[in-house]
Amino acid sequence: MSRSRIFLLAALAIAAIGFAVIAGTGISKNLVYYWSPNDIAHAGDKAYGATIRLGGQVAPGSVHMGNGSMLDFEVTDRRATVHVKSNGVPPQMFREGIGVVVEGTMTRAGYFQSDRLMVSHNNEYRAPKAGEQIDAKKLIKSTKGIE
Template identity: 35%
Template sequence: MTRKQRRLTLIGTGLATIAAALGLVSFAMRDTIVFFHTPSEVEAKGVAPGVRFRLGGLVQEASVQRGRDQVIAFRIGDANGAVGVQYRGLLPDLFREGQGVVAEGMLDPAGVFKADTVLAKHDENYMPREVADALKSQGRWQGEDPAATGSP
């Protein structure tokens, strides 16, 4: 084999290895690249217990229950479904029923979302763009366009 052929073989092998690695990474991350899932997506996709993800939607009216040791139970819902959430800790000051939230955690075997982080809107006009888009696509959006208010 000549020097040129060895160099081309080495380059070809390197490119094939990089392509295979990128393919494996993209295959492994195909379901986890989403910023959050809505409750109806969680039910439709059948998210397995123990898989970490973010759940976004509106806190349902009359669903917040405060228990012992700073345990709070509430339901996050959208137009087509709702998921029960349990969170231990202090909620953001702006957390309340009817407001948009994004919670991070995992489902337990009973189907309850065990959150370790809860994010709420930060002022009167802001809602995470992903939550607003999901609500618009389901026909439940009642506010202004976030882009029109200048909110990030």
């Protein structure tokens, strides 16, 4: 066998082992991008103090705008709910029911203090339905009768 084919086998072996370690072993379980509200509920003392990310859905009906850019809402994964206080302007996509990832710390007072709010949308992209398209001309006409 030629020398370069030995290199081929060696490279493929390293690649396969590397992939197996990342995909097949416990390493992947240690890679946590965000905690769910349920993870925080079950983490006990580990949840407090450190800067972590919390991910979940903005609970419908929980969003309250405070003074300035203060924002209050609840993040839920349908098993547990965490109250979040966020300062910083939320992205335009922020709304009730959408996915969010917030970065900050869990406080002893029982809420999550965040200074970085990210919106996480799903893989669906929809054209507006025919009836939902806003027709500016119709809108102008509709206000004509207002006195």
